[in-house]
Amino acid sequence: MANVRVCAIGTGRAGMVHARNFRWHVPHAELVAVVDANAESVAAAALELGLEGFGFTDLGSALAATSFDAVVITTPTFTHAPLVREAAGHGLHVLCEKPMALSVAECDEMIGACERAKVTLQLAFMRRFDPPFVQARQQLDDGAIGEVLMVRSLTRGPGLPPAWANDLRTSNGMLAEVNSHDFDAVRWLSGSEYAEVHVRAAARKRPDLRATLPDFYDVAVVSAVMRSGAFGIIDGVCPADYGYDARAEIVGSGGVLFAGDIRSPGAQRVTRDGGAVGPHFTAWRERFAEAYRAEAMHFVESVRAGSVPRVGGVDGRAAVAAVVAANRSYLEGRAVAVDG
Ligand SMILES: NC(=O)c1ccc[n+]([C@@H]2O[C@H](COP(=O)([O-])OP(=O)(O)OC[C@H]3O[C@@H](n4cnc5c(N)ncnc54)[C@H](O)[C@@H]3O)[C@@H](O)[C@H]2O)c1
Numbered sequence: 009m010a011n012v013r014v015c016a017i018g019t020g021r022a023g024m025v026h027a028r029n030f031r032w033h034v035p036h037a038e039l040v041a042v043v044d045a046n047a048e049s050v051a052a053a054a055l056e057l058g059l060e061g062f063g064f065t066d067l068g069s070a071l072a073a074t075s076f077d078a079v080v081i082t083t084p085t086f087t088h089a090p091l092v093r094e095a096a097g098h099g100l101h102v103l104c105e106k107p108m109a110l111s112v113a114e115c116d117e118m119i120g121a122c123e124r125a126k127v128t129l130q131l132a133f134m135r136r137f138d139p140p141f142v143q144a145r146q147q148l149d150d151g152a153i154g155e156v157l158m159v160r161s162l163t164r165g166p167g168l169p170p171a172w173a174n175d176l177r178t179s180n181g182m183l184a185e186v187n188s189h190d191f192d193a194v195r196w197l198s199g200s201e202y203a204e205v206h207v208r209a210a211a212r213k214r215p216d217l218r219a220t221l222p223d224f225y226d227v228a229v230v231s232a233v234m235r236s237g238a239f240g241i242i243d244g245v246c247p248a249d250y251g252y253d254a255r256a257e258i259v260g261s262g263g264v265l266f267a268g269d270i271r272s273p274g275a276q277r278v279t280r281d282g283g284a285v286g287p288h289f290t291a292w293r294e295r296f297a298e299a300y301r302a303e304a305m306h307f308v309e310s311v312r313a314g315s316v317p318r319v320g321g322v323d324g325r326a327a328v329a330a331v332v333a334a335n336r337s338y339l340e341g342r343a344v345a346v347d348g
Pocket of ligand 1: 017018019020021022023043044045046049065082083084085087105106107132134169170185292
């Protein structure tokens with residue numbers, strides 16, 4: 009295959025990160041159309057991307073107007089399963105944003121649909137393409153710190169996500185919307201599947217949201233046991249106000265690895281009266297800018313080569329299984345086994 013023709017579905021916050029990358033920054037990719045259920049959003053996106061006349065409010069209309077090989081799906085979680093099934097039904101390769109879906113059953117349907125259609129399914133866990141995280145995984149593979157005893161992974165987001173993401177019924181809540189990446193990172197870095205999770209969560213930043221969403225939470229701590237015997241610790245806060253904080257620590261039998269830093273590259277200033285002052289990350293778009301591009305490039309390379317992507321449906325499904333168990337743990341106040 010020469011170039012991969014791509015349609016971006018979803019032109020909201022994360023959708024435009026992908027759309028701009030596929031339009032301008034990914035070799036052998038051509039962004040040829042954008043789709044969003046919101047006509048105003050898609051019109052603005054098409055204008056910015058120089059794709060006037062190629063903005064549509066549904067996938068069928070886009071396919072009727074032009075041809076493409078692949079879609080990147082960046083719509084709310086509850087739409088991922090039907091959109092992936094529809095795309096696979098048209099023989100389109102899929103890069104799907106996390107969380108993969110709301111339930112393990114939906115993930116199984118999505119994996120089955122892509123397998124039957126023989127199309128690529130990549131999940132957008134961009135930490136798998138972020139240099140510090142990739143280097144940590146490489147050092148674990150090299151045996152640099154011995155056996156993994158514990159992985160701590162955290163995400164504290166700067167602002168509340170869109171309204172649909174506050175509702176457990178449409179998003180699986182903060183543990184899915186914000187901490188999906190951590191559920192994947194603990195599994196990836198420990199090299200083991202989840203056995204059990206136990207969660208404490210509370211609405212401390214926006215208790216007012218409980219008036220309409222009684223199960224809403226914005227601060228959470230997860231303790232996990234992996235099948236290898238390693239422990240996982242995940243924490244999340246959203247909104248964290250102080251910036252965008254995404255880090256992991258892996259404690260091994262022979263050392264510790266640190267991946268990620270809230271401090272961004274740049275001059276650090278230290279003065280007698282002002283103390284130490286330096287720049288820090290305030291948004292996921294900037295912290296993972298390089299990783300978003302690398303994951304898009306990997307997707308295009310996998311489609312062109314017909315090879316299996318580094319992170320796929322099985323990984324998305326495992327994170328969903330852990331998140332579903334974690335929410336049950338929160339709601340029932342007990343440790344819950346994770347169905348594999
Ligand atoms: N990987 C990351 O770092 C990252 C960051 C943010 C969001 N996300 C993920 O991206 C997805 C979208 O999140 P967001 O924050 O961009 O949401 P958003 O609400 O900003 O944007 C979603 C867009 O999808 C559109 N939409 C809704 N239903 C649709 C449908 N059926 N067909 C076409 N368009 C539809 C909406 O009109 C909206 O423009 C979620 O899965 C979220 O978890 C990932």
